[in-house]
Amino acid sequence: MAMWIQAQQLQGDALHQMQALYGQHFPIEVRHYLAQWIENQLWDSVELENPGEEVKAKRLLDSLVAELQKKAQVQGGEDGFLLKIKLGHYANQFKSTYDRCPLELVRCIRHILQSEKRLVQDATNASCGTEGQSMDTLSQRHQQINQAFEELRLATQETENELRKIQHSQEYFIIQYQENLRIQAQITSLASLPAAERTQREPALQSKRATVETWLAREASTLQKYRLVNTFLFHLSYFILVTLAYIIISILCLGLSEQHQKTLALLRKQQTLILDEELIQWKRRQQLAGNGGPHEGGLDVLQSWCEKLADLIWQNRQQIRRCEHLTQQLPLPGPMEELLGKLNADITDIISALVTSTFIIEKQPPQVLKTQTKFAATVRLLVGGKLNVHMNPPQVKAIIVSEQQAKALLKNESTHSESSGEILNNNCVMEYHQATGTLSAHFRNMSLKRIKRSDRRGAESVTEEKFTVLFESQFSVGGNELVFHVKTLSLPVVVIVHGSQDNNATATVLWDNAFAEPGYFGLCKxxxxxxxxxxxxxxxxxxxxxxxxxxxxxxxxxxxxxxxxxxxxxxxxxxxxxxxxxxxxxxxxxx
Structure with a gap:
């Protein structure tokens, strides 16, 4: 109950983030009226990756439904009548939604409670001023990232508005162009009519034609801003005015492309900050956690940043494609086609880097891996929900490779992933969890059946030989418009066949986790x-x-x-x- 009381006192962006946690999958009214009961349950005691825990999750679901029904029954009075109906409806909704997958309910509530706790802690630290220097630095960095996102949002909105203006101008020009062709054809056909009828109809047609050409001349006057024409051009023939209208639209598109170039530069800078700094730091914390360091922390903030990036990148890509379509409707010789082609290639490279870099291992496989023993791992795509990758659920495959093979993959020297062993149950389909907005694949029952070791030299022990688990998949984005082949490597693992090798293998892993970061050299000859x-x-x-x-x-x-x-x-x-x-x-x- 204490957590919910604090959560209700959140303000500004934190309050909006808290409200966004709730929806049809878990209504906020349920959180409010069952706050104490929800906070008293041991949600963290349920192992989400263990199917055997469904019985425990089912008991929690049944208890939640019973509490809702009990709360509904005690409601009275005029206002209580509506609440009674609503709570009863939620009880039936939970029963029908989660009865076959009770673990999803536990996952949903755990995500909500963890997010609330983080938001409350952040708000408390900010208001009390108890943050240390590192927390101040962290807050400043997060604030800079959020400010950059706002700058990108405004830039994207500005180019969207400009694109709509160009599209409107071009559509209106095409209408006027077709109208003028129709009028010209009618004037030409007057020659075959009797003189009296021709005299009667010609003034009206000439008036319409003059109106259209006046509009074209007015549009041509805007070229004076670009110092491309002089006043005498306003008295040129209709065909020259048409050409000028074409040029106007081309100039507007050129200006829009220059704006897109600036936006893409900002996108690259923001993406580098998030992927090459924030995400790499999270991976490093994950590695040190294997040595007993503090937990690496959740991925919710990183995922929200990556999703914002994906949204902005995709919006800009769609704008560039629309601009290409406009120039194809009114083709003109010049740099536009080449410039837009380069912009399209650049934005595709940016989104490719985002998708491939955000395919990460959320839960690492054990770094000391014993053959014929079951182990688990979880991979996650941080932009899967935003790019609708889950509409065509991808399959992830896990194989074990040697250290030399892993180095070749990192250097792009090898595109073919040859296995150094055999893993059972190594294929898994990624699932989208609507409650948390995550797209992930949970490998629950993998087992290393056999391992193929390399030739060892001298006194080198099998517990010093390192391998890694390679996860690979293929994602389709934009209705198969873009296809990405993605790979990610686990932390180094040492394969053992007997428990007596565990200590030496653990020593190898501890050393690698401590000194694997660039800048550290473990053993130097x-x-x-x-x-x-x-x-x-x-x-x-x-x-x-x-x-x-x-x-x-x-x-x-x-x-x-x-x-x-x-x-x-x-x-x-x-x-x-x-x-x-x-x-x-x-x-x-x-x-």
């Missing part, structure tokens, strides 16, 4: 250290784990060679580092 220091000035040093002494740390640095020209590399290895921490200098040795 001596020749690699020398190569990195080769171009550095004197005094530059590098600290690395020794590859010859167990537990040793080697320092390499660059210094002048007193005997010869150039520089020399110096190496010093410290053994028993923990002893150094105790300041025991007797345990210091040189390698």
């Amino acid at each position: 001596q020749h690699q250290a020398q190569d990195m220091l080769l171009s550095k000035p004197n005094g530059t040093f590098l600290l690395r784990f020794s590859d010859s002494e167990i537990g040793g740390i080697t320092i390499a640095w660059v210094a002048e060679n007193p005997n010869k020209s150039g520089c020399r590399f110096n190496y010093m290895c410290f053994i028993n580092v923990f002893g150094l921490l105790n300041a025991n200098t007797n345990q210091l040795h040189y390698c």
